[in-house]
Amino acid sequence: MKRILEKLETLDRRIIFIFIFLSIAIPLLLPVNMDFSVTPPVRSFYDAIESIPPGSKVLVSCDYDPGSMPELFPMNVAAFYHLLSRDLKVITIQLWPTGTLLAERAMSEVLKDLPVKEYGVDWVNLGFKEGREVVMVSLGTSIPKTFPNDMHGTKIEDIPIMEGVNTFDDIAMLVNISGGLPGTREWVQQVVLRYHVKLGSGCTAVVAPEFYPYLQSGQLVGLLGGMKGAAEYEKLIKRPGTARRGMDAQSVSHIVVFLFILIGNIAYFSVKGVKKRLKV
Amino acid sequence: MDLGTIIWNTIALFLTVCIFSFLYKDNPFYKFAEHLVVGVSAGYFAIILFYNGFVPKVWIPVTTRGEWWYLLPAILGVMTWTRFSKKWAWISRFSIAFYMGIAVGVALPLEMQQRVVKQLHATMLPVHFMDIQGFWNLLIILGVLCGLVYFFFSVEHKGAVGGAARLGIWILMIGFGAGFGLTVMGRISLLADRIQFMREWYLMVTQALWGA
Numbered sequence: 001m002k003r004i005l006e007k008l009e010t011l012d013r014r015i016i017f018i019f020i021f022l023s024i025a026i027p028l029l030l031p032v033n034m035d036f037s038v039t040p041p042v043r044s045f046y047d048a049i050e051s052i053p054p055g056s057k058v059l060v061s062c063d064y065d066p067g068s069m070p071e072l073f074p075m076n077v078a079a080f081y082h083l084l085s086r087d088l089k090v091i092t093i094q095l096w097p098t099g100t101l102l103a104e105r106a107m108s109e110v111l112k113d114l115p116v117k118e119y120g121v122d123w124v125n126l127g128f129k130e131g132r133e134v135v136m137v138s139l140g141t142s143i144p145k146t147f148p149n150d151m152h153g154t155k156i157e158d159i160p161i162m163e164g165v166n167t168f169d170d171i172a173m174l175v176n177i178s179g180g181l182p183g184t185r186e187w188v189q190q191v192v193l194r195y196h197v198k199l200g201s202g203c204t205a206v207v208a209p210e211f212y213p214y215l216q217s218g219q220l221v222g223l224l225g226g227m228k229g230a231a232e233y234e235k236l237i238k239r240p241g242t243a244r245r246g247m248d249a250q251s252v253s254h255i256v257v258f259l260f261i262l263i264g265n266i267a268y269f270s271v272k273g274v275k276k277r278l279k280v
Numbered sequence: 281m282d283l284g285t286i287i288w289n290t291i292a293l294f295l296t297v298c299i300f301s302f303l304y305k306d307n308p309f310y311k312f313a314e315h316l317v318v319g320v321s322a323g324y325f326a327i328i329l330f331y332n333g334f335v336p337k338v339w340i341p342v343t344t345r346g347e348w349w350y351l352l353p354a355i356l357g358v359m360t361w362t363r364f365s366k367k368w369a370w371i372s373r374f375s376i377a378f379y380m381g382i383a384v385g386v387a388l389p390l391e392m393q394q395r396v397v398k399q400l401h402a403t404m405l406p407v408h409f410m411d412i413q414g415f416w417n418l419l420i421i422l423g424v425l426c427g428l429v430y431f432f433f434s435v436e437h438k439g440a441v442g443g444a445a446r447l448g449i450w451i452l453m454i455g456f457g458a459g460f461g462l463t464v465m466g467r468i469s470l471l472a473d474r475i476q477f478m479r480e481w482y483l484m485v486t487q488a489l490w491g492a
Contacts, residue, residue, distance in 0.1 A: 014303065014304060017303050020468075020471070021471070021475075024468065024471055024472050024475055025475050028472060028475055028476055028479065029479065067470075069473070070469045070470050070472065070473030071466060071469045071470075097324075097325065097328040097329075097332070128328070128332060129332070130329060130332045130333045133386060133387075188394055189387070189390045189391060189394045189395070190390060192394070193393060193394060193398070194390075204466050205462040205463065205465040205466035205469070206459075206462060206463050206466045208462055209455065209458055209459045209462060213399055213402070216402050216420075217398050217399055217401065217402030218402070219394065219398060225462065226462065226465050226466055226469060227465065227466075227469040227472075228465060242473075242476070245476070246469060246472045246473070246476070249468070249472045249475075250465060250468055250469070250472070253468045253471075253472075254464070254465070254468070257464055257468075
């Protein structure tokens with residue numbers, strides 16, 4: 001027993017990698033569709049969008065890159081789908097240069113299900129603008145001056161959806177898909193209280209704990225944290241996507257990680273106890 | 281499926297495997313992929329920022345509208361490049377100081393308002409025992425107070441203060457644990473995505489080769 005425990009304590013980390021790989025690969029290849037519940041932050045996000053009257057305009061800032069795509073892309077697709085299926089008008093911008101193509105790709109996925117939605121009438125992509133917080137504040141002063149053209153170079157005044165859109169007063173809600181800086185923290189800091197904007201955030205799991213206080217204080221109306229948040233949101237809008245498919249792998253791999261932590265601690269404390277007794 | 285898509289996806293798969301090979305041990309394939317990512321990212325962002333920053337904010341205003349004062353921030357930007365010379369590095373401090381001053385000025389009042397005052401306000405919660413929410417409110421207040429006591433070093437952590445500080449560190453540990461758990465979840469998501477990509481690549485190639 002002692003030898004087994006000692007071996008476990010010095011277990012080659014590559015064996016752990018193999019177990020983790022298998023715990024993710026097997027559920028992805030053979031899904032069992034484990035059920036999961038919807039948490040209040042995700043429900044609030046969903047309810048906030050549900051409460052907006054049809055025809056209203058929603059600004060979606062897609063501030064992420066391919067590195068955070070596995071977590072954020074599914075919620076980006078789900079948010080676009082939810083907004084457009086409720087007949088809300090989507091105005092999307094990006095404060096990360098890599099966000100532009102990802103937002104376009106997310107929208108193209110949604111348009112497969114909602115082909116009647118028309119560019120310029122139901123949605124528009126104003127593209128990327130460098131300037132981080134300065135762009136956020138500038139949007140509060142004038143949206144057309146901050147983004148005089150859309151991403152294709154069309155003038156704002158020639159785009160029907162942008163008619164009557166000048167400041168945040170003309171926007172029913174702001175949705176931020178946030179991969180880091182600038183992201184939700186900066187939107188909260190620069191825009192929420194100053195311009196009285198309702199902000200819903202979709203963020204990576206790593207930064208989600210940082211944003212929970214904003215939720216409690218009312219600075220965020222809802223929060224989608226990581227792939228789990230995206231999967232819960234997909235469940236609410238009844239459109240299962242890549243996040244839902246990844247949840248089995250998440251659950252199984254978490255069990256494996258938990259078991260390794262448990263076994264590691266048992267081995268550590270047992271061997272430590274044996275060594276202590278030998279010393280005495 | 282066109283040939284170009286298959287080739288690009290195969291290159292992506294090769295680079296994914298190169299990066300994963302580091303899990304076994306450091307090797308030239310990993311180094312190649314790592315350097316490629318750094319090089320491509322630097323080139324991509326340089327071009328994006330040139331056309332999104334320099335051209336509309338400096339070149340067009342100066343050359344087409346004669347607004348020469350746009351050159352001033354550009355000069356400050358150029359000054360930061362002196363950091364590469366030991367002799368002239370001191371010049372870069374002016375632009376860094378300017379940038380720091382602006383950033384602090386813009387951020388500080390809003391940071392106080394959004395992350396201190398608003399959060400303090402959100403901590404002033406009604407404590408009651410009529411429902412579970414009252415208990416949660418009490419827990420939030422105790423957690424904040426004990427966490428603050430832990431970082432209060434002017435009084436020795438003994439007796440009641442020591443007890444509160446101990447509770448504070450436990451609460452901080454729970455917070456770190458939750459953070460770690462979510463970090464694991466995030467990393468697992470990335471790996472799941474790569475495995476999903478490998479599966480899709482396999483299906484795409486088999487379909488292209490054998491139409492099955």
